[in-house]
Amino acid sequence: MNRYLKLVVMELHRFWKIYAALMLLTFLSQFGGLFLTLRSYLTEVKGRMYAESLYDYAAYAEKHGPESFYTMTSRMEPWFTAPVLLCIAALLFYVFMIWYRDWFGKNPFVYRMLMLPTSRMNLYWAKLTAIMVFVLGLVGWQLVLFPLHMALYRSMLPAELAVTQSVESFIHHHSVFQTLIPQTFTEFVLYYGAGLMTVTVLFTSVLIERSYRFKGIAGGLVYAAASLFAMLAPQLVNDGIGFELYPWETFLLLVVIGAVLLALSLGISRYLLIRKITV
Amino acid sequence: MNDSGESSTSVPAFNNRDPVYLQVVRHFKVDIATGKLKAGQTIPSRRELAARMNINPNTAQKAYKEMEDQGLIVTEGNAPSKVTSDERVLGAVKDELVAESVAAFVASVRGIGLPSEDLLRIVKRAYEAVMSGDKEGQP
Amino acid sequence: MIEAVRATKKFGRKTVLRNLSMTAEKGQITCLIGINGAGKSTLLKAIMGLTPLSGGQIRIDGAPIGKAVYEKVAFVPDTLPMPPSMTVADSLQFMGDYYSNWNAKRASDLLVFFRLNVSDRISSLSKGNAAKLNLLHGLSLDTDYVLMDEPFSGIDLFSREQIASVFTSDLIEGRGVILTTHEIGEIEHLIDKAVLLDQGEVRREFMCEEMRMAEGKSVIDVMREVYRA
Numbered sequence: 001m002n003r004y005l006k007l008v009v010m011e012l013h014r015f016w017k018i019y020a021a022l023m024l025l026t027f028l029s030q031f032g033g034l035f036l037t038l039r040s041y042l043t044e045v046k047g048r049m050y051a052e053s054l055y056d057y058a059a060y061a062e063k064h065g066p067e068s069f070y071t072m073t074s075r076m077e078p079w080f081t082a083p084v085l086l087c088i089a090a091l092l093f094y095v096f097m098i099w100y101r102d103w104f105g106k107n108p109f110v111y112r113m114l115m116l117p118t119s120r121m122n123l124y125w126a127k128l129t130a131i132m133v134f135v136l137g138l139v140g141w142q143l144v145l146f147p148l149h150m151a152l153y154r155s156m157l158p159a160e161l162a163v164t165q166s167v168e169s170f171i172h173h174h175s176v177f178q179t180l181i182p183q184t185f186t187e188f189v190l191y192y193g194a195g196l197m198t199v200t201v202l203f204t205s206v207l208i209e210r211s212y213r214f215k216g217i218a219g220g221l222v223y224a225a226a227s228l229f230a231m232l233a234p235q236l237v238n239d240g241i242g243f244e245l246y247p248w249e250t251f252l253l254l255v256v257i258g259a260v261l262l263a264l265s266l267g268i269s270r271y272l273l274i275r276k277i278t279v
Numbered sequence: 280m281n282d283s284g285e286s287s288t289s290v291p292a293f294n295n296r297d298p299v300y301l302q303v304v305r306h307f308k309v310d311i312a313t314g315k316l317k318a319g320q321t322i323p324s325r326r327e328l329a330a331r332m333n334i335n336p337n338t339a340q341k342a343y344k345e346m347e348d349q350g351l352i353v354t355e356g357n358a359p360s361k362v363t364s365d366e367r368v369l370g371a372v373k374d375e376l377v378a379e380s381v382a383a384f385v386a387s388v389r390g391i392g393l394p395s396e397d398l399l400r401i402v403k404r405a406y407e408a409v410m411s412g413d414k415e416g417q418p
Numbered sequence: 419m420i421e422a423v424r425a426t427k428k429f430g431r432k433t434v435l436r437n438l439s440m441t442a443e444k445g446q447i448t449c450l451i452g453i454n455g456a457g458k459s460t461l462l463k464a465i466m467g468l469t470p471l472s473g474g475q476i477r478i479d480g481a482p483i484g485k486a487v488y489e490k491v492a493f494v495p496d497t498l499p500m501p502p503s504m505t506v507a508d509s510l511q512f513m514g515d516y517y518s519n520w521n522a523k524r525a526s527d528l529l530v531f532f533r534l535n536v537s538d539r540i541s542s543l544s545k546g547n548a549a550k551l552n553l554l555h556g557l558s559l560d561t562d563y564v565l566m567d568e569p570f571s572g573i574d575l576f577s578r579e580q581i582a583s584v585f586t587s588d589l590i591e592g593r594g595v596i597l598t599t600h601e602i603g604e605i606e607h608l609i610d611k612a613v614l615l616d617q618g619e620v621r622r623e624f625m626c627e628e629m630r631m632a633e634g635k636s637v638i639d640v641m642r643e644v645y646r647a
Contacts, residue, residue, distance in 0.1 A: 006515055014501065107540065107548075111499035114468055116516050117488040214430070278469040295606050295636030298627045329586040334607045335447055336591050338627070 003118040007126030012133060014101075015094065019134060022090055023141050026083040033079030034149050037072055038156040045161065057160035068163040069153050070170055081176050087138050091131065095199055098127045099206045103279070110279050120273040124203070131199055135192075139180055146170065190255075197258050200265035201227045207269050211276035227265075230257050291332065299334055303342035307351065311362060312373045318364040322352060419443050419479060420465060420491070420563060420594060426473035427460055427618070434460045436618040437474065442611070444562055444594040447585060451602055451641065452615035458598035459496065461615075462565050465596075466493045478563070489519050491563040494556035496571065498548040502541035506534055506551060513555055524589075525558035532580060546577030553581060557589050564590060566597040570605065582608065602637050612637050614644050621645075 045060060054060045073080045102110040113123055146167045154162055171177045182188045205220035212219055234253045237243050245253070291306045293299055310316040323331065329339040343360065346352045350368045354360040363369065388398065420442045427435035435457045442448035450458045463469045465476050467483045476483050478491060500509045506529075514520045529536065532550040543551065549569065556564055570578050584590065585608045599605065602612075606626070614622040621644045629635050635643075 003516060105502065107497045107499055107502065109499050109501050111468065111493070111495050111497070113499075115466060115488045115493060117485060117518070118516070119485060276470050279463060293607055295638060296630055296634050298630040299607055300627060301631075326588055326591070330583060333582065333586055335585060335610060336588075337446065337610055338607070341627070 003116070004122045004125055007122055008129045008133075011098065011126050011130035015098075015130070015134065018090070018094075019137070022083075022087050022138065026087060026138075026141065027145060029079050029083040030145060030149060031152065033076045034072065034152055035156070037076040037079075038153065041067065041072070041075070042156070057158045061160045066161045066163045069150055069165050070173055072153060073149075073170075073174075084142065084176060084180070091134055091138070094134070095131055095202050096206055098131065099203070099210065103210070108279065114277065114279065120277075121270055124269055124273060128196075128199060128203065132192075132196065135195065142177070143167075143181065194258060197262045197265070200262055200269070204265040204269050204272075207272040207277065211272045211278060213278075223268075227261050230261060233257065293334075299338050300341040300345060303328075303332065303334070303338070304345050304349070304351075307342075307346060308372050308376060311351065311369060312376045316362050318362055318366075318369060320362045321359045322362060324359060419477075420596065421477045422461060422465070422474070423477065424474035425461065425464060425471050425476065427457070427464060427469070428472045434618050435464070435471070435474075438615075438618060438620055439474075440613050440620050440623055442563075442594055442596045445592055446610040447590070447595040447597070447608060448611040448613060449602070449605070449609040450596060450598040450613050450615055451600070451637070452598075453600055455617075456615040457618040458600075458615055459567050460618075462493065462495075462567050462596065462598060465565060466491065468493075489517065489559075490561055491565060492556040492559040492561040494552050494564065494566040494569065496567040498540065498543070498552040498555075500540045500555075502539065504540050505536065506538050506540070506543075507536040509540065509551065509555065510536075510558075513558065517559055519560040521558050521560050525554060528554045528558060528589075546573040549573050549577060549581065553584065557584065561593065563594040563596070566595070568598055568600070570599060578604070602641065606637050609637075612640070614641060616645065 045057075048054070048064070049057075049060050052063070054063065067075075102108065102113055114120060116123075150165075150167065150170075168183070171181050172183060179191065182191055201224055205224045208220040208223055209216035231254065234245060234250045234257070238245055238250065291302065293302050307316065307322075316322065322328075325339045325343055326336060328334075328342075329336040332339070343352065343354075347354060347360075350363055350365060351372065352360045353363050393401075422438055422440050425435050425438045426433070438457065438461065450461065452458050460469065464471050465478070465483070467476075467487060478487060500512070504512070510522075510525055510529075513525070514522055532547075532554060534547060534551055534554070538547070540548070540551075553566070553569060556566065569581055573581075582605060585595070585605070597609075602609075609626060611623070611625050612629075613620055622640055624640065626637055629637070629640060
């Protein structure tokens with residue numbers, strides 16, 4: 001196994017407890033929430049059937065209509081979406097901590113990391129890879145959970161009250177999941193490419209801070225802000241100056257700016273790690 | 280990293296102002312003159328010596344080089360170094376140490392100004408007392 | 419040979435190393451002596467490429483520092499740089515995984531010599547044992563040079579004696595060693611060369627035996643001259 005892969009495995013290993021906790025939390029919150037919601041829904045249905053003298057579920061469904069999996073999940077917010085947002089927040093936080101944890105503590109691991117007989121960019125690639133694996137892993141976990149939730153939905157509800165809905169159409173209608181889980185490959189590349197670029201910008205800010213410390217805090221903030229501004233620039237040009245761009249022109253411009261920022265971030269990070277970083 | 284406890288050479292207390300390697304050489308001379316080290320006896324390796332005396336191997340090396348130059352020890356090929364069997368050299372070591380001590384003694388009693396016969400008588404008495412005491416002390 | 423050539427290091431307005439030049443030869447133990455803040459640790463970090471110099475340069479056997487340094491020079495910092503959740507065994511595995519010049523045989527010999535327990539966690543090690551494990555990591559790499567930052571500082575007497583015995587052994591024989599200390603005391607006989615630092619500058623650089631021979635002065639005598647002046 002080469003050193004880059006070993007470093008990736010190590011980075012994964014260092015976060016696995018928190019990561020597993022995030023996965024478990026997502027499962028418990030969504031699955032448990034759904035279970036309780038379905039139960040109270042059934043109680044409600046039975047109550048109404050009694051009150052309205054409906055004799056079976058078919059009659060109830062006729063009058064009030066069935067409830068889809070989607071409406072069920074929207075009945076139980078925030079239990080369904082909150083853990084997802086929490087996972088996103090945790091990973092965003094870890095984008096910083098994956099670097100800072102090496103400097104913290106009474107035995108800073110960064111001494112050893114920077115003294116490994118391998119290119120320091122391998123440390124960088126390993127951390128970047130780890131973050132991407134964490135993100136995709138959680139998305140994958142969510143994709144595993146959906147069929148499970150749907151199975152719970154079908155098994156708890158009488159057939160008359162259930163609506164068959166595919167996972168795809170559910171994701172497509174959900175405000176958060178439709179971004180996290182794009183429908184087309186192109187969208188996937190664009191969204192996750194933008195995410196990757198964002199992570200490299202944040203990594204660069206951290207490395208600027210780690211290299212220049214006090215002055216670096218300002219430097220890091222300026223770099224992150226400048227990157228954000230660059231990404232907003234096409235929109236600002238459209239709105240502010242009134243110089244109308246065709247949508248595809250704006251889009252192309254964004255892709256080019258994103259690619260430039262990615263390359264710039266990698267270049268600056270490489271320079272800092274090899275020449276300027278300090279323990 | 281050497282734990283071997285038994286040794287023919289004890290650990291000397293070095294002073295910090297004289298070159299350490301010369302102190303090591305002198306330590307060996309004392310051991311040879313007092314019979315702790317016998318003619319032809321194998322001496323510890325340079326590395327063992329460094330460990331035992333808490334000095335750095337370079338210093339041990341330098342001390343051995345000096346002792347070889349003075350003919351105190353001989354090293355043949357890869358065999359461990361041995362104390363020389365050359366009686367002339369061994370005798371010279373004793374003479375040298377005695378001369379050194381006598382010089383120090385003379386320097387310290389010089390100011391008292393006793394006639395030499397009186398001084399010698401006192402020295403003789405003290406020396407004999409110590410020597411006979413040593414003998415009675417032995418089982 | 420490790421050379422610092424007019425090394426300068428500034429942290430903001432504070433100058434930690436000032437035009438500092440010194441050398442340390444292979445096969446010798448060179449001791450950087452100075453009070454805390456004299457620049458000893460910073461110099462070691464600069465040699466290891468762990469902090470950039472503001473001016474001047476470091477050369478190792480004539481070459482500037484790069485990643486090849488880490489297979490040639492081992493550094494034992496004053497803390498044990500391993501994650502607290504690792505066990506002693508994990509840490510050895512880690513070293514063996516990444517360093518092609520890791521000497522597993524020597525590592526296990528040292529483990530016995532230092533009486534370290536492989537199943538102990540890094541976080542639970544006493545200060546003395548952490549220092550020993552740290553030293554073990556550095557000495558078990560087959561490198562030409564070993565740098566040690568305050569190997570004797572803040573640990574108990576027996577650990578100190580054990581660590582001192584490393585310097586008289588074949589573990590460092592033939593290698594170049596640079597160690598730092600703020601008190602020379604018990605290791606005066608162990609070192610070949612002393613470099614006296616003060617406020618980021620070299621005040622004196624001399625071979626100890628030559629100093630004793632030529633001027634009849636111990637390292638402490640010279641320190642008195644330099645620091646009291």
